[in-house]
Amino acid sequence: MSNTKPVVLLFQDDYERVKDWVLSYPDSETGGQMFGLWTQDRNPYINIITGPGKNCRHGTHSFHQDIDYLKSVGTFLNTEFMMCHIGEWHSHHRLRLRQPSSGDLNSIWKHFPAGVEYFLLIIATIENDRVRLNPWLFTASSHTYDAIEVKIMNKGNVFMRDEVVANKISCGAETPSQPPNPPIYYYPSTQTKTSEAPVGEYVKPENDGQWFHSDWGVHFVQLLNSKLEKMIDASTTIEKTLKKQCLQISFQRKKCSVLLIFPQNFPNSALVFNCKVLGDSSPVAWDAHIEPGQDDVDFVNHIVDHLKEQIHAIMSNKLAVRKYHARNYEVNV
Numbered sequence: 001m002s003n004t005k006p007v008v009l010l011f012q013d014d015y016e017r018v019k020d021w022v023l024s025y026p027d028s029e030t031g032g033q034m035f036g037l038w039t040q041d042r043n044p045y046i047n048i049i050t051g052p053g054k055n056c057r058h059g060t061h062s063f064h065q066d067i068d069y070l071k072s073v074g075t076f077l078n079t080e081f082m083m084c085h086i087g088e089w090h091s092h093h094r095l096r097l098r099q100p101s102s103g104d105l106n107s108i109w110k111h112f113p114a115g116v117e118y119f120l121l122i123i124a125t126i127e128n129d130r131v132r133l134n135p136w137l138f139t140a141s142s143h144t145y146d147a148i149e150v151k152i153m154n155k156g157n158v159f160m161r162d163e164v165v166a167n168k169i170s171c172g173a174e175t176p177s178q179p180p181n182p183p184i185y186y187y188p189s190t191q192t193k194t195s196e197a198p199v200g201e202y203v204k205p206e207n208d209g210q211w212f213h214s215d216w217g218v219h220f221v222q223l224l225n226s227k228l229e230k231m232i233d234a235s236t237t238i239e240k241t242l243k244k245q246c247l248q249i250s251f252q253r254k255k256c257s258v259l260l261i262f263p264q265n266f267p268n269s270a271l272v273f274n275c276k277v278l279g280d281s282s283p284v285a286w287d288a289h290i291e292p293g294q295d296d297v298d299f300v301n302h303i304v305d306h307l308k309e310q311i312h313a314i315m316s317n318k319l320a321v322r323k324y325h326a327r328n329y330e331v332n333v
């Protein structure tokens, strides 16, 4: 076996299809499966890549494939062409989380195919108006996962030229019936052969102006997410949702369920915290003006420190809750 880093081998037109799928859901996750084989140098060679099945579910922070579609395509490719289910892909849309979430890791290890040494996970992100593929190679024997690269093969997918195969893949697939909202137009990238992460440019009719879609915002959310991942209860996950155009982040720490609500003009307006001790009926809510620090790391640290202190105080039953209720605060959850 070679010591060089493995590289995902992907046909050019398959990459174009992934881009279309990802850009159709700019604010929720989408995904699919990869079928093919492993080369001698443990390079995953993707023969067929599928998108979402028609009965899948797209969430802001989750994607559930249509199991009937997955089984039908998988069984066909395996029995007719000896292709293996070598991996899965899903998007983390615009939150710029290139790495697998703790939920992704739990899911991959839990469902790792029996008797298989490697499994591929590709996370697609939309960054600076481009789609980026972030492949991760999971190794069973060492229980590790590593970032690898993608090589786009500058040719069309030969397997998809077979009419029977193409029909099988499209039968039960989600149809692009609904236009993306807001509509997105993209122009295919001229870059075709590169070991760099491939990109496809697209142009939005207008910037939606959300702070968390700005360069600063995606970086901030990414930093905050990495800090929160270290403090949440084991085997729980961080969830991000959009409610009334406000980004909300929820997670569990010390059996408290915590909700952070970012106002639309964050960081100019106060961040709202909502904390509920499991088993208690009413949540404790407070808002805090946390001044941006010298840099983003400082700012995120201040937020996380504040949060840890408050949760500790709530759990110790020492918090003078009224102090934080100077205003009659209503939280829409």
Ligand SMILES: [Zn+2]
Pocket (backbone or CB within 6 Å): 090, 091, 092, 100, 101, 104, 123
């Ligand atoms: Zn994920």
